[in-house]
Amino acid sequence: MNSELASARRIIRLGFALTAIALIAVAGVYVRALMYTPIEVRQGAAQKIFYVHAPAAWAALMAFSLVGIVSALYLWLKDPRLDLFAASSAEVGLAFSVVMLTTGPIWGKPVWGTWWTWDARLTLTLMIFLLFLGYLTLRAALSDPSERARFSAVVGILGLVLVPFIHLSVYLFRTLHPAPILLKPSKPSLPDTMLATLLYALATFTLLYIGFVTTRYGLARAVAAQSGREGTDA
Amino acid sequence: MPSTPDNAGYMIAAYVITVVVYVGYTISLWRRARLMLRSEDD
Numbered sequence: 001m002n003s004e005l006a007s008a009r010r011i012i013r014l015g016f017a018l019t020a021i022a023l024i025a026v027a028g029v030y031v032r033a034l035m036y037t038p039i040e041v042r043q044g045a046a047q048k049i050f051y052v053h054a055p056a057a058w059a060a061l062m063a064f065s066l067v068g069i070v071s072a073l074y075l076w077l078k079d080p081r082l083d084l085f086a087a088s089s090a091e092v093g094l095a096f097s098v099v100m101l102t103t104g105p106i107w108g109k110p111v112w113g114t115w116w117t118w119d120a121r122l123t124l125t126l127m128i129f130l131l132f133l134g135y136l137t138l139r140a141a142l143s144d145p146s147e148r149a150r151f152s153a154v155v156g157i158l159g160l161v162l163v164p165f166i167h168l169s170v171y172l173f174r175t176l177h178p179a180p181i182l183l184k185p186s187k188p189s190l191p192d193t194m195l196a197t198l199l200y201a202l203a204t205f206t207l208l209y210i211g212f213v214t215t216r217y218g219l220a221r222a223v224a225a226q227s228g229r230e231g232t233d234a
Numbered sequence: 235m236p237s238t239p240d241n242a243g244y245m246i247a248a249y250v251i252t253v254v255v256y257v258g259y260t261i262s263l264w265r266r267a268r269l270m271l272r273s274e275d276d
Contacts (some may be wrong), residue, residue, distance in 0.1 A: 005274065007269070015263075015264075016264070016267075017235070017264035019260055019263075021261065023256065023257070026252075026256060030253075034249075039238060041238050042236065042238070043239070043241075044240060044241045044242070045240075045241055045242035045244075046239070046241040046244045046245050047241075049244065049248040049249075052248060052249060053248070054254045057250070072247050076273055092259075095255060095256070095259045098255050099251065099252050099255050099256070101246070103248040103251065103252060106248045106251070107244065107248065108243050110239065110241040110244050111245060137239075142248075149275050151266060154275050172270050208256065212259065212260075212263070215263045215267070216263060218267075219263065219266055219267055219270060222267075222274070223270060224272050226270070226273070226274060227262045229266050
């Protein structure tokens with residue numbers, strides 16, 4: 001076994017260990033949200049969707065931001081490992097986006113009275129999901145590793161440009177979506193018990209992102225090593 | 235004062251979908267790792 005494969009194996013093992021810890025912590029989020037966090041009087045139990053929806057949105061946007069940043073670094077440094085990390089983060093970001101885009105409408109139906117509305121926040125979020133779906137499709141369609149890395153890096157950077165618009169869309173446009181509770185200049189607008197649950201969920205989903213992306217990156221490194229060409233996709 | 239709406243079904247649906255996606259993705263990674271390591275051993 002060559003050293004590159006052995007290194008990839010170690011990364012995969014570390015990734016699975018982190019993922020296992022994070023999944024146990026997700027169970028803790030469920031217990032804390034369901035049993036130890038009060039029900040919001042006006043929204044009812046559906047408000048508790050917030051404890052999985054907002055952290056999933058945070059993890060998805062963090063993943064997509066990292067794709068853009070690492071893609072820019074790839075275009076500068078031409079290190080194929082950066083390209084492999086960007087591809088890994090894009091795939092993991094899509095997994096978190098699926099949670100964000102399904103739990104959002106499930107909360108919207110009882111609270112807004114509609115599953116979906118084409119306002120700025122929701123539409124931009126759907127756009128970034130489709131953009132990164134296109135990113136992975138583009139990677140699958142290109143066989144030359146350096147061409148694939150260059151083209152997808154440009155798409156990744158375009159995705160990064162969307163992230164601040166998504167965050168600020170609730171201020172820039174008329175929208176049904178609630179304004180940020182944490183990432184804003186003033187104090188968090190949430191009772192302490194709910195805030196503690198939200199912070200715990202944010203930390204847990206961040207750890208889950210790290211576990212997923214480490215595993216996926218290890219897989220990408222292993223496939224690249226197996227094929228004997230750095231930059232070959234997993 | 236308005237009464238608290240009974241909408242726990244929506245919360246349960248969202249929590250189930252969340253765990254299905256995360257566990258499903260973990261299984262997908264595990265299967266890919268197993269296939270890759272098996273082909274490496276062959």
